[in-house]
Amino acid sequence: MRSGKLAYFLFLMFLSEVVSAGTKPIDGLPDYNGTYFGTPSTGSRYSSSSPIFTTLWRDNYYRKTAGCAGEGCGKHPGVDISVPSGTPVRASLAGKVVRMVACHDTWGGLIVIEANNPYLSGEKIYISYAHLSDTDVLEKDNVTEGQIIGKTGGASTDNCHGTSTGAHLHFQVDKPHSGLYPWYPTGGVESKDSNFEVVAKTYNPLPFIQGHGYHWTFGETGFKELWGASNIKSYGVDLSLLWIDGESTSTSIYRSGLHSPSCAYSDGYPCSRQVAIEASIYKRWVLSLDFKCYNNPVTVYFRNSEGAIGGLAFNYDSARLYYIPMSKHSNWKGLITDLWMYPSNGCTASSGTKEFLIPQMYFLR
Ligand SMILES: [Zn+2]
16 A cells, blocks of 8 residues: 555445335345446446446446546446346336336336435435336336336347447436436536536435445455545554554545546546435444544534535544434535545544544444
8 A cells, every 4th residue: 555645545345234215126136335347448337247236326437538437437327237138127116107218219218206205205206217128117107116117128139228238227316306307417427527417416326226325344455445545644454444643634534436457546546536425315424433542522524515514523532433413514415525534633642643443434314
């Protein structure tokens, strides 16, 4: 691992407790675990092994084009799930079919179902299932959760694959908006979502598929998830836990993308710096920390999609699980795009070092 202004750490991501929020649209679909499954540089993001996630939310197709890969690197408004054509598709939530096109030029077979947002009472969401080779429901039909609504397609050999060139299901969750569902960026998915238009129009589908968000566990090995840290003095691994010494100045850690040979890690580009969590869904940030300093609060900062920065100080002693109630802060809204912490702010160390261990962090609803 190299040092410098930016040092990168690889973190293994795995899952927290499962909170049911719907049925997976594809039977046997594993939870997203932090691995980017696409083939680097080729644009080939469909694998013969299935079903898996290939293109993520706010990802791009041609990873090198945008210089990075992973959430925040493009404008893909849904997730692509690589799955052989003809696989049954289930309605992930109950609702009403508001759009059905048996063979759309772009989308292939398309079904859009209006459902209640399980995370935000009173809000309707619009879930799109695209590149279907077969559609089993009609507009105005009411469907139950888990009901089979069609079959996947998308392969060039499928009758009605739209613009897709490989077998997959495009699964997208739109927020209510005035346009046609599903929303799609006019400029394509390759450019970064720097104006947050994807964020404005859609939700990250993963919480709707998995019933929870992300749960990271930091590890020295695994090569699953790329995070960055700045202004660190030293680091090490002790009892399988990463520690970072941020004594010299303010230390920050942030998710910076997904590791792969062609990702920003080796290109010198920053990868995605998007945390990609919806403030409306996740109310608490859980940090399992072990500080070797005491008597002063540490401050956790975040930035939202409007660019506003919030900060929340909390007290700590040592080796505790901290449930940080981020929702109490007025800026905890929209998409949270960065998270960082300043453990050295006023930290009083007993032994002259101010290191801290971060076994895991995740978000809770
Ligand atoms: Zn797609």
